[in-house]
Amino acid sequence: MTEAVISSSVLIIIIILIRTLFKRKIKSSVRYALWLIAAVRLMLPFGLAASPISVMNLAQNAVNTELIEETVIPTESELYIPENAPVGDKASGQYEEKHTPKLRPKQIWKIVRCFVTAIILLWFGALNIRFSRMLKKSRKELAYDAPIKIYTSSRLISPCIFGLFSPTVYIPERSAKDSEAVRYITAHELCHYRHGDLLWTVVRYVLLAVYWFDPLVWAAAILSKRDCECACDEAAVRMLGEEYRFRYGKAIIDLIPPKSSESFGIMSTSMASGKNVLKERMQFIAARPVNRISAVAVSLTAALLAAGSTFTSAQGIEKPVTSATIFPCSRFARI
């Protein structure tokens, strides 16, 4: 686990750097694809092979310490029976007491970590079941020529695609009356379907549940979600046709629920971040995406190197140190 966290952290930081440096010079789909590398690394609990460029060569000390702490190393007093100790059952009882393994901090942490992960997964599961039931109850089928089913729902504010095993598009009722809006929305959701985003969304949440303690994984989840939407916008415009670019963008803005003119004090910060994300999204739609060959080349090389150094283990990792190797005579002390 430690190796996965260290490696993936380095990888996520590198991806964030590439993404920031080359924001307008690589297509959204390339930006989005970079996150797949991080997702795959987070899903692997160990390195693939030993290599000299592994980042774990630097972090080797951290991993070795973990291995040493996990083996029980007897202290000096436990190795030698005191001279005036009574012989017989009482003595062996005392000896056994001293040898009862106490829970090490690392083990406590492991239990806490797994417990929280389980709670989060159950919570997500319950939410999604509830959402699915709500949709099924309130939906009405919309007659539309598309490879997947489309429904309208009065309970939704935003259109969405949902359902890992039977993907379905849901459109809010008020948007469904506008046939042009339906066309743009359907194109967008179909692109999510084609990119496999339904599965990647589930992966994103499962990884968040497993790595809930890691803020870089949270950052990766938030940023990858944004890049996912931008990549989808790009693909949707390609599907609809370049001449529809601006009408598509306007259709997205039309979906935003309007706020009343009062300000909301502390809550306004979350408003601002919502607006800035949409602003960036509109800027990507407004500017025709172009791949600068040099930027793509540098990004891909950096990504490959990053993958190489984070998917591999440290070279020359020693065998775990056990008490038997440090104190070979301890066996004889236990009479």
Add this chain to the structure above:
Amino acid sequence: MKDKIKLSSSEWKIMSLLWESEPMTITQMTAALNDDTGWTKHTVITLLKRMKEKNVIDFEQVGNAKHFHTLIKREDVAISETQSFLERIYRGSIGMMVNSMIDQNALSKEDIDELYDILKKAEENRND
């Protein structure tokens, strides 16, 4: 321009239900919303009281039951989606494995106009 009436997302859910099929009794509304929200009758009653004070709904006494109907149209409503991070987790905006086309935060008219401007400027530059 008439100022839009502000509803919380809970109030919006009830309005939405009524716009779909009004009038409805408290029992009917509680049952319809149960799967989605898990609200008790008491919660629904509290919300309806608040909404009646805002003059967005009214009721007719029919025998023992109150039959509720809406007083305003959908176009007159602005949703105040001012939810904190924790609220959004609880309500399920975070955690739902769904690809939504937009984040559900409501924006002010000025902010929405700013977004339209980004597209408009780019379109004008393109046509030049």
